[in-house]
Structures are given as C-alpha cells and as structure tokens.
Amino acid sequence: MNRRLIASLAVGAALVLTTTGCSMISPQATTIPYSAAEGTNVPGSGPLEVRNAFIVANEDGTAGNFVAAIVNETEKSHTLNVEIGEDGPTLTVRVPANSTVSLGSDEEEPLEIDDFDGLPGTDVTAFFQSGDGDGTLASIPVLDGTLEYLSALAP
Helix, strand or coil, X not given: CHHHHHHHHHHHHHHHHHHHCHHHHCCCHHHCCCCCCCCEEECCCCCEEEEEEEEEXXXXXXXXXXXXXXXXXXXXXXXXXXXXXXXXXXXEEEECCCEEEEECCCCECCEEECCCCCCCCCEXXXXXXXXXXXXXXXXXXXXXCCCHHHHCCCC
C-alpha cells in the first residue's frame, strides 16, 4: 500500500512538473512591449516621445511621407530632429509644451521626405533626437498607399 501511494505521488508530481515546467523558463509574451500598430515607437530620443512612426512611399520608393505622433509632456517646447538613412535628409518638427503633434492626421500634414530611397515593404534606419537627449537609432517600416486609410498619406 505504501509503495502504491508513493508511486502515485511521484507520478502526480512528475505530471505537474512536466505540464507546467515550460512556463517557468519561457518568457511570457504579454510582458514583452511592442508597437500594436503599423509603425514603431521610438524610446530614448530625448524629452519628446515618438509613437507609431512609419513612412508611406510611392511604388518605386523615390518619394515618401513621414507619419508619427510626437508627444511632449514637458513644460517647454522642443524640436524633434529625424535623420532618414545614413546620409539622408533631416526632418524637423517643433512640438509645443504639453501637447501632441500627430503628423498625417486631419490637423497636421505628414512630413515630405526629399530624395527618399526606400521601397514599400522594407525598413529604413532613422536617427531621432530631441532636446538635450543623445538620440537613438530606430528601424522604421516603409508602407505603400494601397490600403484605404493609408492612401491619403501617400506622396
């Protein structure tokens, strides 16, 4: 009787460990931050927060529009500098204190990128910097205007 009890406890313990053991060593997907939108959030650019940044380009990738929401939660206005590619153009956006500038919305036009070189479906590297921050590099997706809600943002 003792052997059966010990054996059943051992089998039960092994069953519990094998069915729940994976969750002990695997990261929980719900704890991994990500951008739940077309674009990319860009942390570390300085006092301004860049959210949902992406570029809508024409079919051959020679023209593009930069779209993003830029949030300023400080008491001072700041300028966001965005350098597209290694030797690409630099875009600037002035964001007033305690406000949000939504490029590509009904109130704000997207920023036109001159001399753009990025095909839809690829990513381009961009350097974001604001205020006294060091800035950060980020990979920004390039989309096309085939979807209805993106068609108005296409160059």
